[in-house]
Amino acid sequence: MLNGVINHYNSALTTTYNRIITLEAEVTCLQGELTRLPRENIVLKAKVLEPPTFPGSENKMHLHDWLSQIALYYLASGITVNNQKIICALTRLCAPASIYMNSYYDKVQAEQSVGSWSDFAQELKNIYGQ
Numbered sequence: 001m002l003n004g005v006i007n008h009y010n011s012a013l014t015t016t017y018n019r020i021i022t023l024e025a026e027v028t029c030l031q032g033e034l035t036r037l038p039r040e041n042i043v044l045k046a047k048v049l050e051p052p053t054f055p056g057s058e059n060k061m062h063l064h065d066w067l068s069q070i071a072l073y074y075l076a077s078g079i080t081v082n083n084q085k086i087i088c089a090l091t092r093l094c095a096p097a098s099i100y101m102n103s104y105y106d107k108v109q110a111e112q113s114v115g116s117w118s119d120f121a122q123e124l125k126n127i128y129g130q
Contacts, residue, residue, distance in 0.1 A: 048076040056097035056128065063128045066092075067121055085117040100127050 051073040054066040070089055079085055090104055098105075101123070107114045114120070 048073060051092050053092050053094045054097050055094040056100075063124055067124070082117045083114055086114045086120050089120065097124070097127075100124075 051070040052066065054063065070092065074080070074085055074088070079088060086104060087108055090098070090101065090108065093101060101120075104114055104120065
């Protein structure tokens, strides 16, 4: 019985060791291919920090600046769909600004359309007189 267990683990270790050797060879091969690529084909993607929060008129950041920051975040993050943009923006609103946008939170919870990004931004501009 004990010999059977030992043989089983030895077999598993041998299989794992052989897989590691194979993967190491594949990594070496891929590294070689990578060095042969022209530099302009290599795109490094920087980590994109989340945009700042926006609480409203008490904030030192004006709405225009916040909308610019969040637009850059969308561009860098590849967020293009209105629904995604609005949901992301809602996560970056704090009270009292978030309170004014309760209708959007309700629509998200009810899985309803939240409309366009431009309408959302315009509503914030109307609230804050910008």
